[in-house]
Amino acid sequence: MLELRGLTKLYGDFSAVKDLNLTIQENEFFCLLGPSGCGKTTTLRMIAGFEKPDEGNIFLNGSDLKDVPAHKRNINTVFQSYALFPHLNVFENIAFGLRMSHVPEKEIQDRVENMLKTVALDGFAQRLPGKLSGGQQQRVTLARALVNEPKILLLDEPLAALDEKLRLQMQVELANLQRKVGITFIFITHNQEEALTMADRIAVMENGNIIQIGLPDDIYLKPKSRFVASFIGQMNFMKLDTLETSDEGVQITLPDGHVIRLDQSVPLANPDELRFGIRPEQLRMSRTAPLPSENGLKGHILNEVYYGDSSIFVVQLENESTVSVMHQNYLPSGNNPESFIEGEDIFVCWSTRAGCLLPE
Amino acid sequence: MAGTDHQNDLAFGRGSWVRGITWTGLIFLYFPIIVLIIYSFNDSRFTSHWGGFSLRWYEIMWKDTALWSAIRNTLIIAVANTVLSTFLGTLAALALSRYRYRFSGLYHKTLHMPIIIPDIVQAVSLLMLFVFFNFTLGLFSIILAHASFSISFVALVVMARLAGFDHRLEEAAMDLGANRWQVFLKVILPNIFPGILAGALLAFTLSIDDFVITFFTSGVGSTTLPLKIYSMIKFGITPEINAISTMLVLFSIIAVSGIHLFERKT
Numbered sequence: 308m309l310e311l312r313g314l315t316k317l318y319g320d321f322s323a324v325k326d327l328n329l330t331i332q333e334n335e336f337f338c339l340l341g342p343s344g345c346g347k348t349t350t351l352r353m354i355a356g357f358e359k360p361d362e363g364n365i366f367l368n369g370s371d372l373k374d375v376p377a378h379k380r381n382i383n384t385v386f387q388s389y390a391l392f393p394h395l396n397v398f399e400n401i402a403f404g405l406r407m408s409h410v411p412e413k414e415i416q417d418r419v420e421n422m423l424k425t426v427a428l429d430g431f432a433q434r435l436p437g438k439l440s441g442g443q444q445q446r447v448t449l450a451r452a453l454v455n456e457p458k459i460l461l462l463d464e465p466l467a468a469l470d471e472k473l474r475l476q477m478q479v480e481l482a483n484l485q486r487k488v489g490i491t492f493i494f495i496t497h498n499q500e501e502a503l504t505m506a507d508r509i510a511v512m513e514n515g516n517i518i519q520i521g522l523p524d525d526i527y528l529k530p531k532s533r534f535v536a537s538f539i540g541q542m543n544f545m546k547l548d549t550l551e552t553s554d555e556g557v558q559i560t561l562p563d564g565h566v567i568r569l570d571q572s573v574p575l576a577n578p579d580e581l582r583f584g585i586r587p588e589q590l591r592m593s594r595t596a597p598l599p600s601e602n603g604l605k606g607h608i609l610n611e612v613y614y615g616d617s618s619i620f621v622v623q624l625e626n627e628s629t630v631s632v633m634h635q636n637y638l639p640s641g642n643n644p645e646s647f648i649e650g651e652d653i654f655v656c657w658s659t660r661a662g663c664l665l666p667e
Numbered sequence: 668m669a670g671t672d673h674q675n676d677l678a679f680g681r682g683s684w685v686r687g688i689t690w691t692g693l694i695f696l697y698f699p700i701i702v703l704i705i706y707s708f709n710d711s712r713f714t715s716h717w718g719g720f721s722l723r724w725y726e727i728m729w730k731d732t733a734l735w736s737a738i739r740n741t742l743i744i745a746v747a748n749t750v751l752s753t754f755l756g757t758l759a760a761l762a763l764s765r766y767r768y769r770f771s772g773l774y775h776k777t778l779h780m781p782i783i784i785p786d787i788v789q790a791v792s793l794l795m796l797f798v799f800f801n802f803t804l805g806l807f808s809i810i811l812a813h814a815s816f817s818i819s820f821v822a823l824v825v826m827a828r829l830a831g832f833d834h835r836l837e838e839a840a841m842d843l844g845a846n847r848w849q850v851f852l853k854v855i856l857p858n859i860f861p862g863i864l865a866g867a868l869l870a871f872t873l874s875i876d877d878f879v880i881t882f883f884t885s886g887v888g889s890t891t892l893p894l895k896i897y898s899m900i901k902f903g904i905t906p907e908i909n910a911i912s913t914m915l916v917l918f919s920i921i922a923v924s925g926i927h928l929f930e931r932k933t
Contacts, residue, residue, distance in 0.1 A: 377841045390839035394857040404843035
């Protein structure tokens with residue numbers, strides 16, 4: 308178990324991390340997510356021991372790491388830049404940590420070979436890192452860290468340099484590997500998709516602190532702030548006029564007088580300080596009136612942004628505000644009579660169970 | 668680099684002018700050396716006319732004990748200078764490129780001084796220094812004099828190599844359990860070794876080659892090869908000098924080829 312207590316790091320007047328508290332459980336795949344400059348890398352570097360916190364403490368299984376230098380911490384890092392030793396071949400790169408801790412030669416041989424199999428690089432032992440592709444180098448870095456059987460593995464945006472296809476493949480491999488080796492992974496990224504696909508829990512960081520922590524679907528579906536909502540995916544926001552609690556949930560009156568339902572229990576608050584938020588894929592367009600279990604607002608299509616598998620339609624509602632609606636491209640685009648076209652009047656519908664209320 | 672060796676169809680560097688200039692340059696550089704080598708096999712006593720093929724000057728050179736003692740002195744000085752200046756120059760490079768401290772900018776600039784200051788000024792100042800301290804002129808004074816300028820060359824070459832060194836490798840090594848000393852031995856040193864080797868070779872060559880500074884700081888019995896050749900020329904140029912020079916050229920070619928082979932291996 309790793310505990311961060313009141314962790315603070317200052318660079319001159321700028322506080323990169325301020326009063327950060329976090330507990331990470333054993334065998335957890337934990338993700339620190341945030342935009343660049345939010346302090347996630349600094350946090351990671353303090354855990355690794357490359358930076359000293361100005362205030363606060365880091366406890367690993369109860370013992371303070373304050374006076375433990377980086378090379379004596381049972382924590383290994385997978386670097387964004389890979390940082391493979393260019394003068395050593397793949398085998399020696401992986402064996403480096405074991406040699407430093409004087410593991411017997413026979414055991415080094417076995418462990419490195421096992422690790423090469425785990426990351427599917429058997430046969431590459433004698434290659435120099437410069438002769439490997441980006442994905443292979445990535446796997447060597449992983450193997451070099453994992454072979455030491457650390458208590459915690461820190462991963463600093465390890466997939467950022469890979470191309471899209473390889474990244475998707477590595478996301479699955481990493482998640483599987485973590486389950487197989489049973490080591491705590493702390494993964495930092497600015498890529499929301501990576502966080503959502505791999506992590507057991509996600510902490511979203513902004514300006515040196517954690518603003519929300521939770522399961523991936525909680526973070527996605529119930530963001531605590533507009534920052535979290537728009538950092539992870541897209542979200543449409545609507546102003547509220549009044550808010551009434553009913554048996555199933557709440558009734559919201561929009562400023563133009565339309566009433567929508569949200570079948571969730573919501574803590575009461577002043578409607579002026581709240582926004583109704585709903586994701587583009589939770590909305591659908593319809594030429595017919597909404598179903599009884601749905602909310603519906605009239606509008607007309609302003610334009611379509613084509614993504615191949617889906618399109619985002621920008622729809623102007625009667626109250627002049629616009630919403631983005633995701634539409635699966637079930638039909639090939641072109642002259643299908645069923646296709647939605649720009650300028651068309653439609654209903655925007657969504658389930659009364661979808662959406663959330665979040666602070667202004 | 669994949670892009671840099673790409674040939675385009677713009678015909679740059681393929682005109683007859685460019686060829687002409689290139690050949691003129693090559694002839695200017697190598698023709699005198701070729702003539703020198705050919706005349707080392709000249710049977711005549713004089714270098715001005717050809718008297719038939721002979722190896723007699725090589726024989727005379729082989730038996731010239733004064734010449735061999737000069738070669739021995741040159742090698743002792745070169746080896747000692749190489750060891751001393753490579754060690755100190757590498758330390759200087761590490762200190763200057765890794766740390767920022769008071770006057771580190773000034774120290775960096777002073778490194779360039781021995782390269783900028785004319786040899787003759789350095790030679791005179793070193794001679795005055797040795798005389799001031801009553802230091803006996805001989806092999807040891809020459810070694811110190813050579814090291815005084817070789818250190819700069821070594822340090823600059825090693826610093827250039829260090830500039831390309833990825834400092835994240837140090838963090839990676841520490842992360843994997845290496846202490847500072849192990850980081851240096853296992854990661855920094857192997858990566859800057861080609862730079863250190865290049866610096867050492869430079870120090871060795873500069874030392875073998877040096878005339879002006881050696882001339883001023885040498886004493887009785889410490890004649891080096893360049894000084895010996897200079898004194899021989901004063902008694903008239905014989906093909907023996909051509910023979911010595913030919914051997915030096917041969918030695919250089921072998922040394923350079925050796926380095927190329929080594930570089931290809933690493």
